[in-house]
Amino acid sequence: MIDMATLLTIVLMASVTYLTRTGGYVVLRNRTLGARATAVMEAAPGCVLISVIAPAFVSKSPADILALAVTLVAAMRLSMLPTVLIGVASAGVLRHFIG
Amino acid sequence: MSISQTVEAAGDGSGSEFRRGVTSCAPVLFGTIPYALVLGAQATQKGLSTVELSMMTGLNFAGGSEFAAIQLWTSPPHIVLIVAITFLVNSRHLLMGAALAPFLRHLPKRKVFPALFFMCDESWALGLADAKQRAAAGITPAFSPRYYMGAALAMYLTWVAFTTLGALLGPMLGHVETYGFDMAFPAVFLVLMRGMWTGMAAARPWLVSLVVAALVYLFVPGAWYVAAGAVSGLVAAWLMAGDA
Numbered sequence: 001m002i003d004m005a006t007l008l009t010i011v012l013m014a015s016v017t018y019l020t021r022t023g024g025y026v027v028l029r030n031r032t033l034g035a036r037a038t039a040v041m042e043a044a045p046g047c048v049l050i051s052v053i054a055p056a057f058v059s060k061s062p063a064d065i066l067a068l069a070v071t072l073v074a075a076m077r078l079s080m081l082p083t084v085l086i087g088v089a090s091a092g093v094l095r096h097f098i099g
Numbered sequence: 100m101s102i103s104q105t106v107e108a109a110g111d112g113s114g115s116e117f118r119r120g121v122t123s124c125a126p127v128l129f130g131t132i133p134y135a136l137v138l139g140a141q142a143t144q145k146g147l148s149t150v151e152l153s154m155m156t157g158l159n160f161a162g163g164s165e166f167a168a169i170q171l172w173t174s175p176p177h178i179v180l181i182v183a184i185t186f187l188v189n190s191r192h193l194l195m196g197a198a199l200a201p202f203l204r205h206l207p208k209r210k211v212f213p214a215l216f217f218m219c220d221e222s223w224a225l226g227l228a229d230a231k232q233r234a235a236a237g238i239t240p241a242f243s244p245r246y247y248m249g250a251a252l253a254m255y256l257t258w259v260a261f262t263t264l265g266a267l268l269g270p271m272l273g274h275v276e277t278y279g280f281d282m283a284f285p286a287v288f289l290v291l292m293r294g295m296w297t298g299m300a301a302a303r304p305w306l307v308s309l310v311v312a313a314l315v316y317l318f319v320p321g322a323w324y325v326a327a328g329a330v331s332g333l334v335a336a337w338l339m340a341g342d343a
Binding site for chain 2: 005009022047057067072093
């Protein structure tokens, strides 16, 4: 079943998301950026990604902080798949034993 | 017409370019599955039906904003709040599209606009990294549309299928956090960030983002920490570019 308010929310979410996906291309297709704008653009993806996962860095659970530290070390050295496996396994094991 | 013919001629066999995209995306897909299951399960706990959740992930296809939306979901939903947060979380796409734009100049708009629907962090990162490598190797055009679409469609189908599965299994999964699957999310993001790493100086805005986002998360209710962290990092990048 589909609720009307839910449907409206989803359609609006999808619309603004598509605008963000096409907006950068539409505006910058025929332009080159200055030094400052380029610096901002290069920093942007990382700034967003780290902001999204920031809560994990201030978790009140010692097991979660330790697991994050393990994951961070893995992420600096290994590729995607082993890092994900190590992250998930360390979180599962540490939470089981430390809580 | 000559433009698209040039593109197709430049690929070393279109099927293999598509397959190369799918293959390079495979480890990311694996990391995405638990995260998709968690989203689906959380959505049903918030009262969304499976159909509604599939529509959200299929039409919106932007995981971060979907997690934020589900976190903030009430019945009925606060439409303005959720749409505003969706925009803020996804505003990074503006910058990602801008970074990709120079590589898309040889492509017709009727191909670019549908392709951009599938631009997510992962397909963007893979497509851009591949284009830079090909440019360095002297291959023109540097951007391989079929490679990008291979990665993007693999990501899309995995995302929609496993969020739907999560919604169906939701009542059985209970709290997925207990098993540590939620750590897949920081793990994927940290590896993506390592790929973007160009040195300590360039990473200073990230540190600003991390500190601000963490503080806002601790002291301000809601999902504002993503926007606050991202914006302060960008301001820091702007200011630091001046003294470099």
